[in-house]
Amino acid sequence: MAAEALTPEAVFNQLNDTFSDYELTYDENVPCIIVPANAIRDVAMQLRDAEEYAFDYLMSLSGVDNGDETLGVVYHLYSFTYKNQLTLKVIVPKEDPKLKSVARIWLTADWHEREAYDLVGMTFEGHPDHRRILMPYDWEGHPLRKDYEVPEFYNGMKVPY
Amino acid sequence: MGLLSQQFDNSNIVITSVEGVLNWARLCSLWQMSFGLACCAIEMMAASASHYDIMRFGVLPRPSPRQCDVMIVAGTVTLKMATRVKRLYEQMAEPRYVVSMGSCSNCGGPYWEHGYHVLKGVDRVIPVDVYVPGCPPRPEALLEGWMRLQEKVRDFTLVKDSSKQTTEKQVA
Amino acid sequence: MQEELLELREDIASGIDSGKLRTDEMVLNMGPQHPSTHGVLRLELVLDGEVVVKIIPHLGYLHRCFEKHAEAMTYPQVIPYCDRMDYLAAMNNDHGYALAVERLMDIQVPERVEYIRVIMAELQRIASHLVAIGTFGMDIGAFTPFLYCFRDREFILDIFEKTCGARLLYNYIWIGGLSHDVYDGFEKDVMQFIKAFRPTITEVNNLLNYNKVFIERCASIGVLPPDVGISFGCSGPMLRGSGVDFDLRRDDPYSIYDRFEWDVIVGDGSAGTLGDCWDRHMVRVKEMEESCKIIEQAIAGLPEGDISEAIPKRVRPLAGEIYTRVENPRGELGYYIISDGKGNPFRVKVRAPGFVNLSVIDAISRGCLVADLVAILGSIDIVLGEVDR
Ligand code: SF4
Numbered sequence: 001m002a003a004e005a006l007t008p009e010a011v012f013n014q015l016n017d018t019f020s021d022y023e024l025t026y027d028e029n030v031p032c033i034i035v036p037a038n039a040i041r042d043v044a045m046q047l048r049d050a051e052e053y054a055f056d057y058l059m060s061l062s063g064v065d066n067g068d069e070t071l072g073v074v075y076h077l078y079s080f081t082y083k084n085q086l087t088l089k090v091i092v093p094k095e096d097p098k099l100k101s102v103a104r105i106w107l108t109a110d111w112h113e114r115e116a117y118d119l120v121g122m123t124f125e126g127h128p129d130h131r132r133i134l135m136p137y138d139w140e141g142h143p144l145r146k147d148y149e150v151p152e153f154y155n156g157m158k159v160p161y
Numbered sequence: 162m163g164l165l166s167q168q169f170d171n172s173n174i175v176i177t178s179v180e181g182v183l184n185w186a187r188l189c190s191l192w193q194m195s196f197g198l199a200c201c202a203i204e205m206m207a208a209s210a211s212h213y214d215i216m217r218f219g220v221l222p223r224p225s226p227r228q229c230d231v232m233i234v235a236g237t238v239t240l241k242m243a244t245r246v247k248r249l250y251e252q253m254a255e256p257r258y259v260v261s262m263g264s265c266s267n268c269g270g271p272y273w274e275h276g277y278h279v280l281k282g283v284d285r286v287i288p289v290d291v292y293v294p295g296c297p298p299r300p301e302a303l304l305e306g307w308m309r310l311q312e313k314v315r316d317f318t319l320v321k322d323s324s325k326q327t328t329e330k331q332v333a
Numbered sequence: 334m335q336e337e338l339l340e341l342r343e344d345i346a347s348g349i350d351s352g353k354l355r356t357d358e359m360v361l362n363m364g365p366q367h368p369s370t371h372g373v374l375r376l377e378l379v380l381d382g383e384v385v386v387k388i389i390p391h392l393g394y395l396h397r398c399f400e401k402h403a404e405a406m407t408y409p410q411v412i413p414y415c416d417r418m419d420y421l422a423a424m425n426n427d428h429g430y431a432l433a434v435e436r437l438m439d440i441q442v443p444e445r446v447e448y449i450r451v452i453m454a455e456l457q458r459i460a461s462h463l464v465a466i467g468t469f470g471m472d473i474g475a476f477t478p479f480l481y482c483f484r485d486r487e488f489i490l491d492i493f494e495k496t497c498g499a500r501l502l503y504n505y506i507w508i509g510g511l512s513h514d515v516y517d518g519f520e521k522d523v524m525q526f527i528k529a530f531r532p533t534i535t536e537v538n539n540l541l542n543y544n545k546v547f548i549e550r551c552a553s554i555g556v557l558p559p560d561v562g563i564s565f566g567c568s569g570p571m572l573r574g575s576g577v578d579f580d581l582r583r584d585d586p587y588s589i590y591d592r593f594e595w596d597v598i599v600g601d602g603s604a605g606t607l608g609d610c611w612d613r614h615m616v617r618v619k620e621m622e623e624s625c626k627i628i629e630q631a632i633a634g635l636p637e638g639d640i641s642e643a644i645p646k647r648v649r650p651l652a653g654e655i656y657t658r659v660e661n662p663r664g665e666l667g668y669y670i671i672s673d674g675k676g677n678p679f680r681v682k683v684r685a686p687g688f689v690n691l692s693v694i695d696a697i698s699r700g701c702l703v704a705d706l707v708a709i710l711g712s713i714d715i716v717l718g719e720v721d722r
Contacts, residue, residue, distance in 0.1 A: 030654060056563055059658065060667050060684035067679075074669065076656050076684075080563065080577075083584065087656070108566030111692045119400065134393035134721055135278060136241045143277050144400055144680075150277045154240050161273045161281045196366045198373055199395055199718055200420035200501060203464070207490075210483030224368040242373055242394045245365055271413065275405045278396050297501050 005082035008033065011053060018046060032074075032087035037099035040075075040090050041126075044102045047077065047086070054081040058106035063116030067146045071097045071122050097122035104128070119144040180319050187230070188314040191258070191307075194229040195222030196249070198236025201263035201297045205235045208300035215300075218307055226252040231310065233303075234289075237265040237272060238280040250287045256317070260306055261289045264296045271296065342384055346700030355381055361703075365394045369472040369707045372717030376694070376706075383702050388695040392688075392721055399722040403681035408434055408648040409508055411681065416502040418683065419719040421464050424457035424493075425661040426719075427506035432587055433657035433668040434508045437650040445638035446510050447589045452523065452631045453493070453505065454588075455624040459530070460489045461662035462617045462624075465714040469614055470541050472711035473550050478541045485533050488526050492519070510644040520632050527625050534621060542618060551614060552605030555697045555709035559608065565696070566689045569664025570620065571713060574600035574613030581660040593630045595623045610712035617714070649676055663687050663714060685719040 006014070012026040012033050022039040026032075035043050047055045055077040064072040075088040090099050101124035103110040113124045114133040121142030124130060132139065141148055150159055197205055208215045209222060223229050226249045238246055250259065261283050264270030269281035283289060290313060293306035341355070364375035373394035379387040399418055403411045415430045416423040428450055435442060467482030490500045497505040497513050505512050541547055557567070559575045572579055580597040582590040598619040600612030652674040658667040664686030673679040690713050698709050 058566055059665065060656065060669055060682065062669050062680070062682035062684075064671065064680050064682075074682075076667070076669065080579070085656075106566065107561075107564045107692070107696075108689055111688065115688075132393075134396040136393070143398065144404075148277075155244065157240060157243055157280060157285060159240070159277065161269060194366075195368050199397075200417055202372065203420055203501060206464075207483060207487070210487075211480045212484065212487045222368075224366075226366075237395060237397055239394060239396055241396070242365060245394070249366055271417065272397055272402070275402050276398050277401060278393075278398050299500060 005079070005084035006052065007084075008086055011047075011086060014052070015043060015046070019043060027089070030087060030089075032089050034089045034091065037090050037092050040088070041100040041102055041105070043088070044075070044105045047088075048105055053079065053086075055079045055086060056081070056106075058102075058108040058112075059085075061102075061109050061112035061116065063120030063122060063144070065120055065144060065146050066091070069094045071120055073099060073116060073122060075102070092122055098125055099123075100125050101127040118142070121145060180317075183319070184315050184317050187317075188311040190219040190221075191230045191310070191314070192221045192223050192228060194226055194232045194249070194253070195224055196232070196235075198234065198238065198242065199263075199265065201235040201265070204297040204300055205233060205262065205303065208303045213300040213304065215304060215307065218304070218311070220307070226250075227254060229253055230256070231258045231260060233260045233262050234266040234283045234287075235262040237270065238283045238286075239278050240280055241278070243280045243283075243286050246283065247286045258290045258310055258313070259283075259287055260291045260293060260303075260310060262293045262303060262306070263298055264294060267292050267294060338384070341381070342700040342702075344700070345381065345384055345386055348699070357381075358386060363706075369710060371468065371710070371715055374691075374710075374715070374717055374720070378703065378706070380703065385698050385701050385703060385706055388698060388706075390691065390694060392691075395717045395721040397718070397722065399683065400681055403678050405677065407676045408650075408678060411678065412507065413502065413504050416504060417718060418685070418722055419661060419663070419666070419687070419716050420501060421461040421716050422457050422662045423502050424453045424506065425461075425659065426666065427503070428454050428588070429657060429659040429661065429666050429668055431506045431508050432659060433655055433670050434648065434650065436657055437653060437655045437670060437672060438508075438645065438648070440509045440643055440645065442509060442643050443638050443640065444589075444636045446640050446643070448631050448635045449511060449515055449640070450506055451588055451590065451593075452628055452635075453496075455628045455631070456489050456492065456523070456526075458624050458662045459621050460486045462621050463489075465617055465662070466537060466541075466614065469708075469711040469714070470547070472707050473547060475541055475544075475547065478537055481533060481536060481540070485530055488529070492522050492526065495519075495522070507644060508648055510641045514640045520635065523628060523632055527628060531622075531625065534618065537618065542615065548604050548611060550705075550708055551611035551712070552609055554605075554610045554701060554705045555712060556606045557608040557613075557693060557697050561693070561696060562608070565693045567664065567693060568689065569660065569662070569686055570613055570616040571664060571690045571693075573598060574616045574712075575608035576600050576602070576612075581658055581665055585658065587657075587659055590627075592634075593627045595626045598623060610708050613712045613714075647676075649674070658684070661686055663716065663719075664690060666719075683719070683722055685722060687715040687717075687720040688722075691715050691720055 008031045025034045047053045057078040059076040062074045073090045077086045118132040266283040272279040291306045291310045359380045361378045364370040365373040375391040377389040415426040463482040463486045467479035470478040557575045559577045562572045562575045598616050604611040650672040654671040656669045667684030669682040671680040
């Protein structure tokens with residue numbers, strides 16, 4: 001462990017140099033790096049494998065309905081080597097919520113992506129096993145969307161109280 | 162038998178009804194299906210562990226529904242689980258009883274309003290004999306529910322419905 | 334015959350087909366009603382004879398829509414639902430949630446509250462580990478340790494009950510404070526408990542942990558290599574059992590854990606291979622002793638003060654977001670809260686340790702026997718309430 005832990009801003013600046021053909025942005029309120037949907041796998045790979053980052057631990061992956069025609073996926077990373085954290089965000093439009101899967105990079109993401117698909121409803125391209133995980137396989141809709149309406153009946157059972 | 166021990170001078174005969182003996186035997190050995198759903202299951206486990214010792218009521222947890230008399234629905238029944246609960250109930254041999262333990266299986270409990278995946282009461286899929294309220298009910302409450310169930314078993318009758326009997330006689 | 338079986342198992346575990354004779358694969362369903370799945374987990378097992386080739390877990394039989402509830406409730410109202418998520422460690426769950434909201438709102442909590450929280454969280458950790466140890470023994474066929482563990486757990490529950498009235502789900506740790514101050518004689522009760530509890534650890538050790546039969550059942554079963562554990566995101570005793578020295582109480586200190594002297598327990602593979610079921614189990618056993626140490630120090634340093642002075646009248650954080658993680662008995666419990674400045678959270682996502690730990694089940698049980706699978710599941714120590722939320 002030679003180098004110091006990088007701040008999110010420093011990580012952003014370095015990433016921006018590496019991936020100059022993608023449009024990364026930095027949000028200093030949170031602070032987090034906003035990554036375009038098609039770049040997330042390359043960025044994730046770099047963050048995990050490059051020695052100066054070594055983010056080998058995906059703490060959490062959350063699907064969010066932003067409420068304004070977009071969905072978001074938030075990645076919280078941690079590095080065992082440097083003991084620092086980093087937040088990544090991907091924002092996708094609601095009509096076409098597709099982004100690349102990172103399930104092969106961090107195995108944690110496998111189930112988390114299935115959960116995000118199940119509850120919020122974005123599609124992870126390249127996921128090895130893209131199914132619902134919590135809701136029944138024949139359930140319709142994605143319950144954590146802000147505009148979700150609970151169905152009256154499921155399989156002959158009344159759902160509302 | 163504690164009440165009767167040492168009460169007789171020599172070996173003796175007790176006269177009672179068949180019903181009485183059978184029901185007494187059954188109510189003292191109600192076997193329970195060991196099957197927990199959620200938080201209430203922990204209290205159910207506590208009830209069968211050292212402090213509360215539900216086994217003194219003759220309760221033996223059995224994993225297989227075929228060997229059980231009572232199903233304790235301990236916890237939240239979700240829509241995904243409901244069909245399984247129903248199947249388990251159907252697999253039990255008659256006569257069978259259901260104790261619904263905790264608010265969740267009584268009526269949906271804390272999840273009644275926004276629980277899009279929670280069945281609001283297990284009585285929507287299977288018949289329930291005893292409801293034990295609480296979130297979670299204390300083990301004492303479960304024991305109380307158990308005694309209520311024993312009362313119910315004690316009143317079980319082998320005699321056909323008397324009104325039916327007369328009609329049958331009349332037909333004969 | 335025995336050797337052939339072993340070779341076949343190795344083949345399956347490594348994923349290399351070296352031409353060993355295989356029979357037709359069979360699919361067997363385990364759960365959702367199975368006494369050793371610790372609740373309502375369903376595993377679809379693909380078997381070759383008695384050997385597990387593949388496991389397809391099916392979750393969601395206890396999906397209680399926590400995240401939807403959190404969006405519909407005000408911040409303080411979410412706490413009872415946090416209790417119900419991991420119902421064996423309700424205090425730790427509340428602690429994590431309260432901490433997250435406090436950080437979001439910049440609340441400074443009084444010293445006394447911090448101390449009481451730590452005492453409660455550690456007592457809860459002992460209680461939770463006791464259940465884990467007892468039921469793990471029961472899965473493997475030892476019934477007696479279960480009774481010992483539950484006996485001592487009841488003493489902890491009595492302390493909780495005296496403090497806040499509830500046995501299992503407490504709603505005790507509030508945002509900025511606690512629901513009640515501790516009762517008179519609390520310190521004495523806790524110290525008495527610890528004094529009475531230490532012999533239990535020895536008892537359980539003698540009865541279960543160093544029992545030849547038990548070791549045979551657990552050693553070198555379900556080995557989780559450290560790098561696989563990290564990639565899967567395992568945490569808590571699961572990861573420490575594999576020899577990774579990582580505990581959030583020390584590595585990402587929250588509350589006042591940095592003031593106490595205690596050790597992080599890691600597995601050493603002394604019974605078989607590093608990261609096997611026995612290691613994970615022993616980490617839990619030894620951790621109870623460490624928790625006792627923390628509790629003793631916290632009781633000694635417990636300051637006087639008012640517990641309710643920092644409880645906000647209205648909980649309405651400014652717009653923003655936060656990810657907070659705490660060490661729950663099962664591992665890293667994370668709360669990701671987004672606030673939009675209203676009285677309800679905009680989104681609460683829970684990173685449940687059980688959910689993540691369970692996802693390794695397929696990877697670590699290939700090539701094991703069905704009977705060993707029960708041991709592996711028991712050693713992961715899942716609580717379905719938080720796996721499915
Ligand atoms: S009634 Fe309460 S304790 Fe019982 S399962 Fe429901 S939420 Fe859990």
